[in-house]
Amino acid sequence: MFTNVEIGIDLGTANILVYSKDKGIILNEPSVVALNLDTNAVLAVGTEAKNMVGKTPANIVAIRPLKDGVIADYDMTSSMLKEIMKKTSKELGMSFRKPNVVVCAPSGSTSVERRAILDSVRSFGAKNVHLIEEPLAAAIGAGLPVDEPIANVVVDIGGGTTEVAIISFGGVVTCNSVRIGGDKLDEAIIQHVRKTYNVLIGERTAEMIKMEIGYAPIEHEEMLMEVRGRDLVHGLPKTITLNSTEIQRALRELLLQLLESVKATLEDCPPELSGDIVDQGIMLTGGGAELNGLQQWLAEEVSVPVHIAPTPLESVAIGTGKSLSFIDKLQKISM
Template identity: 80%
Template sequence: MFANAEIGIDLGTANILVYSKGKGIILNEPSVVALNLDTKEVLAVGIEAKNMVGKTPANIVAIRPLRDGVIADFDMTASMLKAIMKKASKTLGLSLRKPNVVVCAPSGSTSVERRAILDAVRICGAKNVHIIEEPVAAAIGSGLPVNEPIANVIVDIGGGTTEVAIISFGGVVTCHSIRVGGDKFDESIIQHVRKAYNVLIGERTAERIKMEIGYSPVEHEAMEMEIRGRDLVDGLPKTVTLHSTEIQQAINESMHQLLESIRATLEDCPPELSGDIVDQGIMLTGGGALFNGIQEWLSGEISVPVHIAENPLEAVAIGTGRSLKFIDKLQKVSV
């Protein structure tokens, strides 16, 4: 008889990651579900479903059931989690019977949103489900000493939300959560291409542009990239050349919202902890930590050291898994 498996789930807007004790990250898939509208049957989940985005017939839709870090479509999220748990148990080579699960929620989420996350995971057959706040999980996954009485500043830039938190002694001292993240950057790029060139592009193209020629507001060597989309005037396919400077302008407003939330969090910090921040600096996690030039831009703007976690994309999932060891200490804070 197997002991109950212990797993951590990072239920992200862009990706779902599953961490297993002893095995590390066992699953990393996009949070997308492909659904047949006629039969209401789930056709694909994860990477297969993401490859269908914008390329399906009318009766098949690729849905992202999580928006801004919380559940937007409960039934779809439950179906997606079931499929993800099934894939995870195949990877582990054992049946995940009544696992103990820690799942993360944005610190700004309401009790209703947290209840939805708990219920969705319980439907999948979990025995015990604990919720941990995303910044705390990111800090644990980045190897920060969260249980010590020193200031750990974490900036987790995800797909739907950015969480900025100061963590000390196992809990969140002050926190700001804004609904600005990778998706918002993509949206700004789509709007810019539409306004400037009268061309409509899809989410996947926007994401590619962001990764290849997107820059924080820093000096950089100008780059260009050819993209294809649909001309809004004559409806025909069209190729345009984009420059990194115009993409930098397009996402400038979102970048400054992110900076403002970091400043607001640091302003709310108790004076005793402010001294630690000057020494320890800030830790960046999440997909946004990989954005071109973000480290150098932030350290210039807020005059404290800025570090990027070793595995920024996996930090939250690793933290959820590791937190099982001392969940009782964190539990008082997180639910």
């Protein structure tokens, strides 16, 4: 009746993804919890909770228990994981207990942050829990030959952090992590609209602007978008028109910091592996990899071929699931 199930979890700042070896990605939900402040009861998790952001009464708050790729609110993360696991068991269509779980952790996370991740996953009854570094999981999910002595460069742009790593022979050779991701880009857009137009927009609106008219290169075909927000002078709803050039300017400083991180990682690369990078190029993963023109802009700036993973948003989750088959080998190398 009960079966041991192997699953991989991408515990991301913006989204939680669950991967099963047999069924692939079985769950992809935002990392948001809706909480009733009066009773401390969890009202909704995932997509349902995200739809409540900025639209709830005062006693209900939608919070994100993960910040910069690590657990900021332990109790909320545990509650969220329990709800996610309930949904997972329904998706798998069978009762299961004691699953074997691989969960990813940012490469720059401290031992305390890693312990919090392990404890929160164990709290719903996992049999064995393994941690895998996020860039390594992203590389496996993107289909790179990580267990060979070849340089694999991964730039994983998540919601809270960007991880840049060179991976060879199943381990991370050199890595840089910057706390710049999709959330920081959204924040930059909110601040730009506030300063320029005296209009306040929400996080979801900023995310839509980024996806539709956010560009990395300076030179691009200009696009316009109508946006609604609250006028800070009169307090009334207001519609403004934004163009892609001003959004590119708003994002430029953060993108340059991201570029510096990529360059710093490449500078730390051992000379033997540098030749491989010219041939293999750089692999972009994570939701931020889908920013318009990022691939072309990065390739021009670092003079190295840049590729985007087939499913950038799902790469880390797929990698955590696939790594179950050779997790012991990976851990021996990392030890």
